[in-house]
Amino acid sequence: MKPSILCKIAARTAAVITLAAAAALAQNDGTEQNAIGRAGNFAITNARIVTVSGATIENGTVVIQNGKITAVGAGASIPGGVERIDGRGLSVFPGMIDAGTNMGLAEITLAVAGSVDLAETGPMNANTMGIKGIHPHSAHINVTRVNGITTVHSYPTGGTISGRSAIINLNGATPDEMAVVPVFGLMINFPRLGGGGFGGGGGGGFGGGGGQQADFNELVRRRDAAVEDLKKIFKNAENYLRAREAYSKDRTLGYVENDPKLEAMAPYLRGQQPVIFTAERERDIRAIAKFVADMKLKGIIVGGQEAWKAADDLKRNNIGVIYTNIYGLPVRADDPYDTLFEAPAKMKAAGVKFAIATGDVGPEVRDLPYHAGLAGAFGLSQEDALRSVTLTPAEILGVSDRMGSIEVGKMANIVVSDGHILEPRTNIKYVFINGRMLPLTSRHTRLFDAFKDRK
């Protein structure tokens, strides 16, 4: 062998080793957008433990092993070989869950269209899955998790049937590593009273320009027609599925071609997985409740400004609400100034199951705790405010067996702080996702370090 070839091989190998070493270094020094954190076994001792599911433990221990919570309590025994974290003066909370985001689907929404994957074109996109568009290395992810939000529900938008949502942990180098439930709900912008026809899920109230005031009954007629169109889709999907099933049993019936859009609807129209409707007004919410009942679906509402007014319909049909309107302005000039802050307390009083969520595209999901805090300033108890961003979203999202509270057996999604996590002055000290201790670094901490001492 010629020495030059050997040299080349050696050089290439060296280069590969160097690259690998650099990559390994990069993964753990926080410069990656989404560092995966340090696996291990941990015990947080002498801390105040806010379990959410039960009474707060004033001075206790939480043990994390193999990604799970294995012990919680004042007298919990600490296994050998675990890394101890002194929790004196600190509090332990479940990682927060934002049930209303588009996390990972858009990096910069204004004028950087190449980074925006929010809405596919066309009115009916049941087959598209948000998890296939979520960018695991979005800068929003680390920025969010360092403030104690460990899990989010992220969904596409647009059209009438926007696609299917995902429940993801804010940790993982690939979407699969992040996914808690990779394909969760079917997102539907239900035809709104005053909105466009089928396919026109967006937009605000009626009219727009001119002085032409549409007749109210006409608006109801248009909305009902659009709902009928939506029902047809469900019925088509049901017929399609039946035909496919029949064909699979009896080939003489004739081959039914695959229709991925209708195929995707199967678990939803059969009530196995939830259909998630965006709606704000009472009339629209009641129409959705009726649709859910007529079509025998499992339903969830996202938005829910006036959900408290439709409490009876929501409760009768077991529809939970993901409330995204804390940082919103009352629609009418004569609405009480705090009507949107107060809505969670009103839903609580009416017995509606609700989570408080940001409804944000990504960069401001980290403000989730302060949305809940504001609800706590206007009638919701502090306990319920905390629950609305931990256990209740877990329940609505069907993952409360795995997260949302500090209980033995649950996934170790845990936040350690020097105060109440719903308070803006509180500092987060440790974040664990799936039992991995995450570096508290992000795009923002890197830029801070780069410029804080510039003279």
Place this chain on the structure above:
Amino acid sequence: MRHTISVTLLSIVLLTGLAFDAEAQGRNDDVLIKGATVMTAARGTLANTDILVRNGKITRIAQNIAAPAGVRTIDAGGKFVTPGIIDAHSHSMLDAINEGSFSVSSMTRVRDMLNPTDITIYRALAGGVTSSLLLHGSANSIGGQSITVKFKWGSPVEDYVVADAPPGIKFAMGENVRRTTQAPQPGQQLRYPRTRQGTIEVMRDAFLRARDYKQAWEDFRAKRTKVPPRRDLELEPIVEILEGKRLVHAHGYRSDEHLNLLQLADEFGFKIGTLQHALEAYKIAPEIAKRGTGVSIFADSWGYKLEAYDSIPYNGYILWKNGVNVSINSDSDERMRRLNLDAAKMMKYGGVPEEDSLKMITLNPAKQLGIDKRTGSIEVGKDGDLVIWNGHPFSAFSRVEATLIEGVTYFDRARDAQLRQDMAKEREALEKLEVNRPPGTGGTPPRVPTERVRGDRDHDEIGDGGIH
């Protein structure tokens, strides 16, 4: 002797008469707030302290002040009092935001389009905001003349204007000014400038023309020329900038575009009042500090546009550390209501001390707007611009109980609850009237409420006739 006695008797009679008069009238700008934790934003926090306001001015800050006759008392035991919040960047109560036809529209005045019926004023009061700088949008490199107002809800519009506040003017740089984020309509002419380098040239050109204009008037006044120059309403406010009589509030994001403007100001010999938004200001804190220019930022917004992608929540801390006068603004009817929590975030992101954080929404913006002699902190002699909170203002669980401007209560939560009941009764009565009966009974159908969605940040998308 008799003369003295009669004068004394007369004085006593007169004074007693006056006292009775005051008692009978009970001036609405006299108030005694008792027993609160007072966060002065200037001289620390005082426990269990009273504040006396007479004729709209703070006259005493002490413990156990006895209520003078005729002065209403607010029991603030267990509550917190702060100065009224000052939002140094708002488009509240404005009917239009941008005169988009020219890039330089310095002749336009926000003063001409104030709408005192805008409900956002009331909502701002409910969030503790008492004063604001009202600005044009950011569609223009030089937008127009701004105004400082106090949110005296229910008053005639003239009463809102803070008459002795120094005049201001809005400048803007960056993405919004270039108008490149919106596709041009067919047939629409592209407006210059389309680049950052073009933007600074537009500004430079305006200052050169203003300098020439100023010189022409000086020549005329010195009788070197006989014919007066034609008055130019576009250039006059820019001459005022050159003469240090008008404060420039310049919207921008990227650190390099701030430097463009700061260096332009150096060239023409004036100081920029504030850099607005300035979410990358942390990268050039020493340069800003050196010139004594103030900065007015969002607490932590980022990522919504490319020029905000390097924004960090530690911006306020780094600027503060470098001695820059920093204020936190909202540029949003929605966010204006929770500026207290934005200030609280400064303690978290970097560790700005409590009073310095509070100053960022009170005394610091007051200084930036040139109204700090009369407001921005709780000190004897200043206006009674006060907010009463039911808990620490930096707690998410706290809310505003009352907001006072110059001693007059403009928002009171208890009164608000009563007003809601009154309005509900009025609504009921109105709905009984014939014309509002539902369809089918011969009346006009009710209007479906329109969602009034206003663009928040940077406000250049506000509907003002099509040219954005």
